[in-house]
């Protein structure tokens with residue numbers, strides 16, 4: 322990783338730059354009029370985006386052509402794209418900070434993950450034929466890493482990709498696709514189709530020429546896509562969906578408090594809580610709860626909310642005004658019920674939400690995923706541990722889960738029972754690493770197979786070759802606490 326001084330130097334020229342995003346098609350696009358893309362930090366204009374017209378989508382579908390290159394060529398080009406991402410890190414960090422509100426540590430991790438996806442899939446080019454045309458629909462919270470992860474998997478398998486970036490983050494996607502083209506991915510195999518979900522998203526998930534869809538975003542949208550695919554696409558067309566979570570962590574009275582507190586702060590508040598992996602509901606065993614809560618409040622006071630451009634910033638804004646309004650409505654309701662345990666002040670100007678801690682009787686009190694820096698805390702008694710586990714499973718989600726304990730038998734007992742794709746013991750529960758920690762959920766949290774894991778690429782191949790076995794064992798990542 323580059324040093325902070327190198328990062329500052331490489332990023333500085335891009336401070337006031339304005340980027341332009343537009344459809345990148347295999348033919349001449351005739352997009353809609355450009356509109357501004359603004360920064361969540363201060364509402365300044367970061368650039369413009371021209372979205373696809375219906376004619377552009379038709380053109381993209383007509384010109385999409387599976388990537389006709391040998392496995393070795395595909396691998397070399399994906400690795401070259403990874404090199405170009407690394408060489409252009411200053412510009413990419415600047416776009417991530419200004420368009421998506423990413424702090425420097427977040428941007429470093431995001432670029433690392435994107436590069437890892439490119440190199441991981443390049444090293445595993447499948448020998449099976451591609452599905453054909455693959456639509457990739459990615460979220461704003463990892464606008465480079467998840468965008469690149471979906472697209473590089475579909476390309477590694479030899480598909481023609483139509484990639485729709487999130488409405489809020491077209492600029493980073495546009496730059497990423499330019500770098501892929503520069504690396505040698507043909508335009509007919511890699512087209513960028515920016516636009517609204519209701520127009521572009523709907524079109525590229527319901528056109529019968531499409532052979533598969535990769536989607537990361539809300540569970541509700543995934544269900545809509547599944548319905549559209551069932552009605553319009555061939556029966557075997559795969560949907561690879563990675564969706565929401567109501568992620569819990571259990572901290573028992575044998576846990577190391579300092580370790581647990583650091584893990585909670587990172588899991589709940591890093592990236593302003595805008596990760597599907599983020600901790601939403603913390604269960605504290607009753608005899609240590611007061612002590613841990615006191616430490617958590619102190620740690621929250623140390624969090625620095627500010628412009629993500631600054632090195633000293635721990636957490637930036639949430640993505641936009643709509644997101645902020647939804648999170649604040651949730652906090653207001655908790656406040657009116659006297660359940661807010663800790664609030665802070667948010668900076669003025671951008672769409673900041675201060676980290677907030679709310680008391681709940683248990684996870685079943687959470688009706689939906691609150692996608693922001695809001696931590697819910699419940700207390701439990703030792704004899705109720707199995708009830709806590711069944712309440713966590715009863716949410717129907719199953720993405721990440723955290724456990725802090727120094728009782729080895731309990732690790733086994735809890736991990737055997739909790740339904741979650743990624744289980745983390747005695748550490749934070751965010752930041753899965755491509756290859757060593759394949760990421761994905763079960764139940765309402767996604768279809769599998771896990772991204773960055775050995776079974777992912779087969780789903781991008783022609784349906785009769787896909788293997789469906791073995792993709793669902795939980796990955797357990799344990800960090801042994803010093804005794």
Ligand code: UN1
Nearest residue numbers: 596597598751752753760
């Ligand atoms: C998401 O937030 O949409 O492990 C998924 C992590 C990330 C989560 C990405 N891979 O924190």
